[in-house]
Amino acid sequence: MAQRSSRRSFLKTSTLAGAGFWVAARPTFAQSRSPNEKLNAAAVGAGGKGGGDIRSMADLGCNVVALCDVDDNNAQDTYNKFPDAKRFHDFREMFDKMHKDIDVVTVSTPDHMHAVASMMAMKLGKHVYTQKPLTHDVYEARMLTEEAKKGKVVTQMGNQGSAADGLRQAVEVVQSGAIGLPREVHVWTNRAGTVWPQGARGLLGHQGIRAALTGKGEPATPPSHVAWALWLGTAPHRPYDPCYAPFRWRGWLDYGTGALGDMACHTANMAFRACNLGYPTTIEAETSETNDQTYPLWSVIRYEFPARQQQVPGRGTVELPPLKWTWYDGGNDKPAWVGKKIVELAQGMNVPLSGSLIIGDKGTLYSPDDYGSEYHLLPKADFEGYKPPTPWVPRVNGQHDREFIQAIKDNKPEACYSNFTIAGPLTETVVLGCVALRAGRKIEWDGPNMKITNVGEIGDKKKKKKEEDAVDPNTFLRREYRKGYEL
Template identity: 45%
Template structure:
C-alpha cells in the first residue's frame, strides 16, 4: 500500500468544538487512500497486549506486514496467526529494512521502551498507536509530542475509554456547568495486581533461550535477568514500569482531566503542586499503596481544585464514600461540584451517575458538543487514511499532557514530600535530584 500512496498537502484548522483539542495542523503524512486500500501496519510488541492490538487492526481489514518482539515464546500465537508477516526482535532493524513498506506502527511494549520505539517510527513519518501510559518519564512524553508535531503523523494513545459515548457525555456535563464549580475530585484504583514494595532479586537464573534480554532492557540500566521482572509484572519495577498510578491513571483519571481541562495547566506552563504519602518506596519497586494529592491552579474559567488518587486498597475517606449509593467498587471516580456530583464506577468512565440521585431525577443532558467516536482504534485508522477525523487521545493535544499529569504523581512518590512542578520549564522547583527522573539517562546504544 505504501508505494501506491499520494501525500495530501493541506492544512486542517478546524477545531473539535468545545473539546479543547485541535486538529493536527498541516498533516502532510495523513495519506489519501482509496476506500478499498489498507494500512500496512508493523507491530512493536506482538505478544500479550500487542497481540491483542494486532488482532483488532487485522479484524478491521488492515494489513499486518511485520511483527517485532524480543520474546519468541510470548509472541508465538501471534506469529502463528500471521505467518506472512516478517518477524524481527529488534525494532530498529525492522524500521530500517521496511521503512518504505510500512504506513503505521503499533507500540505495545513495557513502558520504558515506548518512547524509543515510537519516536524512531515517527522520525520515518510513520503513524503511531502507542499503549498507555505514553512514556516512562515526563521528558519522553514531551519528546513524543514534539516528534508528532515535527513529523506530522497521526497518533493515538491506548486509553480506549476516551472513545466511549459515556465518557464524552460526562465531559460535556461537567463542562456545561451542571455540577457548578468543582474544587474536589477523588479517583481510586484496585491496582496494583502485581508485586510492589519488594526488593531486587539476588539470584541470577539463566536467560530463557527464546528471550533477548538485552533488547528487552532497551534504554534501561543493565541488570541480570530474573523472571520476577517479566512478563506483566514489570509494571511494579521502577526501572521498567510506572506502578499502579502509571498503569491505570491514563484510564481512571481520564474523565476528570478532560472534563476539568486539567491538561491545560500543563499546556499553559502553570505550576502544579503534588504531595504523596505511601507505604515506602525503596527505589526498586513502587509502594504497596499510595495516596497522591494534586493541586491544580485555575484554568479556562475553572476554579483551582485538588484531585486525590488512591491505590493499593486505599480509598477516599468514609465521609466521601458515604455519598455513593450501594457497594463501592475497587476502582472509580467522584467529581464533587457546588451543585452536585458525578460518579463513574470502574476504570473507564463509560457510565456515570449524577448525585444526589433525587436532585437529578428529571435531568436531561446538555446537547452534545463533542464528536462521537466510530471507535477508539478506528479513529486512528481513519485519520491515518486521511479522513477528516482527529483521534481524541492524540499525542499532541492530549495524551502527552495526560501522561505528564500521571507521571507527576510518580515523581512525588519517588522524591518524597511536596513537589512544585513548573510546567513552563519542566523542572521540580528546588529539587535537582528530580532531573534523572524527568529526563532519563539512557544506556549506551540507545537514544531518542
C-alpha cells in the same frame, strides 16, 4: 514467506542494543488514503496486549507486514495468526529494513520502551498507536507531545475508554455546568494489589524478587526464547530474572510506572478532560514503605491545579477555579480512612474497586468504572429529569481503533480523541505522581519550563536527611538511556 529466526540470529540481534546499531532512514510520510486502500501495519510488541492491538489493526483491514518481539514464546500466537509477516527482535532493525513498506505501527511494550519506539516511528512518518501510559517519564511525554503537534502523522494512545459514548457525554455534562464549577477530583484503583506484586512487602515474598532486591543469589539464565538485552532496551543492565518479565515489570521503577501509570490514564482520563486540567502546580505523595527499586504497596497522591479558562460550546469562556485532585491505589492495603472517604463522597452508592468522582459546587459526577464510560449525577434528587446537553464531541460508538484508522484515511490527526497532543499532557501529569513518590515530599512544578522549583527543600526519602545525601528530584524527570537508544 515469513522471516524465520534461528537461535544464532536471535542471539546476534540481542546484542545490537548496545552497539549503536540503528541508522535513521529518510522519512516516508504517508498521505491520506482512500476508504478502500489498505494500510500496512507493523507491531512493536506482538505478545499479550500487543497481539490484541495488531489483530485489531488487521480486523480493520490493515495488512500485517511485520512483527517485532523480544520473547518468541510470548508472541507465538501472533506469529501463527500472521505467518507471512516478517519477524524481528529489534524494532530498530525492522524500521531500517522495512520503513518503506510500513504505514502504521502499534507499540505495546513495557512502559520503558514506549517513547523510543513511538518517536522513531513518528520521525519516519508512520502513524502510531501506543499503549498507555504513553511514556515512562515526564521528558518523554513532553517530547512526544511536541512531535505530535507537528501534525505530520496520526497518533492515538491505547486508553480505549476515550471512545466510549458515556465518557464523551460525561465530559460534556461537566463542561456544560451541570455540577457547577469543579473543585475536587478523586480517582482510585485496587491495583497493584493481587494483580502484580509491588512494594517491599508485596515483593519480598517472591524468591526471585527477593534476590533481585538484595543482590544475593546467582542470576538466572535467560530462556533461549528471550533476547534479554533487547528486553532491557533503554534501561540499565541487570541480570535476567523471571521476577521482571513478562508481566511483573510494572512494579519496578526501571521498567514500569506502578499502579498509577498503569491505571490513571484510564481512570483519570474523563476528569482530566472534563476539568480542562493542564499543568499542576504541586504534587505530594503519601505511601507505604518505599525502596529504591520498586513502587510502593499503596499510595495517595495529591495534585493541585491552578485557576484556568475553558472554551465551552454555548457558554463561551468559562473561568475555572483552582482544583485539588487526589489519587488512591493499593486496594485494601491503603489506609482505612481512604475507603471511608470515598464511600462518603459517593453519597451512599456502592463503591467499586476503581472509579472517579468530580465534585462541583452544585453537585457531583460519579463514575464507577475503570474507563469513565458510565456516570451518575449526585445527589440523585437534585438531578431528576436532567437531560444532557446537545452533543458537541463526535461519537464513535466505542471504536477507539477504528477512529485511529479512519483519521489516517482522512488525513486528520486531530480527529483522534486520544492523540498524543492530549495523551501526552495526561501522561505527563500521571507520571509526575511517580516523581513525587520518589521525591519524598511535596514538589512544586513549573510546567512550561518542565522543572521542579523547590529543589533545595527536598531530600530523597530513601536517603538520610543530610545535605550531602540530597537528591535533586529533577533527575527523575528524564532517564539516561543505554547506548544505542535515543529519543
